[in-house]
Amino acid sequence: MPWGRSGSLTRNEARLKLDHGLIQVEHLTVRYPKSEVPALADVSLTIERGETVLLLSPSGGGKSTLAHILSGLIPQDIYAFVEGRVRVGEIDPTTAPPGRVAAQVGLLFQDPESGFATLTVEDEIAFGLENLQVPPGEMPSRIRHSLEQVGLPDLKGRRLDSLSGGEAQRIALACLLAMSPPVLVLDEPTANLDPASTREFFSILAGLGRSHTILLIEHKLDACLQLANRVILLDTHGRLTAADEPGRVFELNREVILDAGIWMPDDMAGPSLNPDSGVTREPPPAMAVLPAVQIEDVTFAFPRQPPVLRDASLNIQRGSFFALVGPNGSGKTTLARLMMGLLPSPAHGEIRIFGDPLERLTLADLTERVGFVFQNPEHQFVTNTVRDELAFSLNARHWPETEVEGRVAELLSRFELVDQESQNPFTLSQGQKRRLSVATMLAVGQRMLILDEPTLGQDRRTTLALMESLSALNRQGVTILIITHDMWLVGSYAQLVAVLLHGRTAFVGPPHVLFEDNDLMHSARLA
């Protein structure tokens, strides 16, 4: 029954409702089976045709739940208890057949890669059309048109695994546009993209104009705020806090928003959060100018591939807070992995870690000096409890048991993991996992920490907590090297920043000097 729960409405009443808004949600409460508290609590809202609405909530505050309700995934794919009324156009997405929902609502995910079902761009765009049983004869023109809409008309025959992150997300959008749903729900579409790709993505959305009704869930408010004509704010308990034009929402709910760990637009966040406001951070303790990492003219290539690094050079002083930035594929991760001895020695050039040539250091020596934090904390977990995780490298180095005990206790309290001591690392929250992964990398007293995109896709609260603890470590003398796309972090925390471009070091200097170099910022896709 396509009319779903509102089947009791008369046709006239229904039509009246239709005129009132394309998306109508009334007293919606959603609770997941394993949870005591609802993800959405008594939410009522209306979105008119052609509106672009920005949906904000703290982590776990029900944004994605609302996205999944509107696109019919809850309760049809993901089971949850749903109460209240939902209507998108003529259908109730919670009960309508999937084909009808997909024709009304297109849902875009954070990570386009894992959403692809086929191997090439044209097949992927065709995939949705095939499911809607569009006649094959119509497909080529719809594929061409949707590629033009996302500004990538020449990518039709490309393999999906050859696309950059920004291209992949635009193709994922093209897949939805081809199915021509009037409503687009975008769930943190730019969380994994560099600043330039983010800007390009939003300008494509702006280009769609009022032809689509868009519900946008986003962290990077600066980039997308001018798109939205309304902001909807949910609180931690999934209750509707505000639904109004952006300026008013930010003005009236400033405290709530900052408290909830949502990124505020720069010009509204206040001076303490603004990178250009000239915050003077406590300088690290004065230290004799000694090198932590010296990289000289390093050239590196994977077998049968063009070089990733070409004569890259980098000097990192002990005690500095250093950021490494650059576009996808510029060699940042390769350079970091080389420093950690994870890749074969470079064809040319030299790497010294705390004075010693890399080849002369064993893995044990190296990991005692430098800790390496991966993007996904789960990848680094090797035991079954938080305590064992912290004790692991100590035991591997045959520390005496009493010292291990003391060290673990110290780490647990320093990284606020005391209550999680006997929990399995995989069951921790995102923020706890991140803290644990940093703690394990400092266990044996490492003097330097390399972090590869540690804040990707995290909300403001988790990111700030991590950055503050890095900053505290830095003040204690730990050298920090962070790889990131986030210029706000670079501006707020790093003393020096290096730009890698096509495998070469294109810039080394203080962040504010880099930010003034418009040409470089653009060619390195940082702005």
Place this chain on the structure above:
Amino acid sequence: MFTYLASASPLHRLNPSAKLLALALVAAGATLAFDPFVPAALLVGLWLTTWIVGKAPFFRMLRWSLPILLLPLPLVIFTALYADLSRFNAPTILWEWGPWTLASEGLLIGLGLGLRVSCFMTTSLLFITTTDPTDFAVSLIQNLKVPYRFGYGVLISYRFLPLLRTELETIRFAHKVRGVGRHTGILGRWQDVRRLALPLLASAIRNSERTALAMDAKAFGAGSERTYYRQMKVRPRDGLFLVAVIAFILVVYAVAIRSGVADLQWIPGA
């Protein structure tokens, strides 16, 4: 091990299901003979077809041939040592030690079996290097009437394998940085594997859940029917290929029987 090599060779243009059927016939041909000659001849035929008609690069073919010939080697040796020699009147003994007897008759049976396995591997070499995975999945659905959910399963596994490989490499690095992976001995190795398995499994499950959600959000599985962008038709050239393959198998058998090298145990008195 083998990967698809995109090109527009005549083998690439064949209907994947027809190609699969033809290769199944070759495999059957290799199964029915117990001598080394028949599977060896079929193997050479497949190899040359892949190289010349399928336009696969020569050096890559050589690199891939090594495991094809070497992997069945233990099978050859053990079959030769344990072959039942009682059906031969006067086996030619080459070597004897304790319970083991190596006779030239046994060696021939072992070689026959090993080459049969090599021949199977060469059929997959031809198929994988010359068949576009998407064409294959669509052809399974359209020509062989395989349920489309299953056909897409095949396609998604093509997507997932390289992703999992990158993921595994990252996890290995992450563990190495923590000082794991230096274990020796069978027990230590087993522990290492278990340590890698959990994060790999966790991310594989998470990835496949995401893929499933994204597919459902695009109405996959909404109806019993779908339309298709690609049309995989069966054309006259597919029939021609099938006929050529059958003719080739028959010629190999004819030559083998004529020259007396064939060992066809299923034909009484042969």
